[in-house]
Every structure is written in C-alpha cells, then in structure tokens.
Amino acid sequence: MISQRVARRRLQLERFERLQLRLGGRFGKGLSPKTVRNTHTVLRKALSDAERLGLVGRNAAASARAPSDDRTEYQTWSSDELPTFLDAVRDDRLYAAFVLLMTTGMRRGEVLGLRWFDVDFDDSSLSVANTWTTTAKGHRVSGRGCPEVC
Secondary structure, three states: OOOHHHHHHHHHHHHHHHHHHHHOOHHHOOOOHHHHHHHHHHHHHHHHHHHHOOOOOOOHHHOOOOOOOOOOOOOOOOOOHHHHHHHHOOOOOOHHHHHHHHHHOOOHHHHHOOOHHHEEOOOOEEOOOEEEEEEOOEEEEEEOOOOOOO
C-alpha cells in the first residue's frame, strides 16, 4: 500500500510539472512539454543518484509521469517533389542554402551559420563550425568563432 506521504509527493511533483507547462516559462508563458520532460529526466536521475547514496529515502520523481510526447508528424516531400521545388527556386538568392538543406541533412541554423572560410573548394567539403540562432535579443551566430575577416 502506498502511504499518503508518498502519494502526496508524487502528486505534488506532477502538479509542479503541469504548472511548468502552463506558467513556467519566461514572462509567464508556459514551457514546452519537451522542456518539462527534459527537466523531469534530469530531476529523476539526480534523485536516483541521491537515493543510491542514501541522501534521500525515496526517488519521488521515479513514480511521477512526465508530460506525454505530443509531437506533430510532419509530411515530407518525396524524391520526385524535390527537383520540382529546386527548379522553381533556381533564381532565388537562397538556392544554394536550399540545396544544402535538401542534400546534406544539415539543420537550418547550421546552413545559416556557414561562412566562406567554412567552405573548402579544393577538398569539396564544408565545416559546420557555427550556428545561427534566434534569441530574445535578436539573431546571433555562435560556434568556434571566425578569423579576423568573417
């Protein structure tokens, strides 16, 4: 039989996670289910270590349920549709970026973070050293940095 104290801890942790989904983000916006799941995983592992070391009597996070994974399944283009798209955007200034995205598996931020010194024409290779990210303060490129001229 589960004691009321143990049941209360579990309910409090699940209630906390529900509140994080609704209110836990910056400026009163809720956090995404993935963020709450990641937090739950870290907390569960930390409490598991603490339980193993005898620092806590029981890992309350082990019995709490993390938010479900409600990811939307995306519809992707077929291999027949890709050339049609590339023909339509052939004169677009981002054509090279579209080709990279479709043929390399690079992420959007990795393609946007490319600099000319990341391209080795002699070796026909690219180095993914930076990523373009959007922050509350705007956009920024982060990574290994760049030489004097970027």
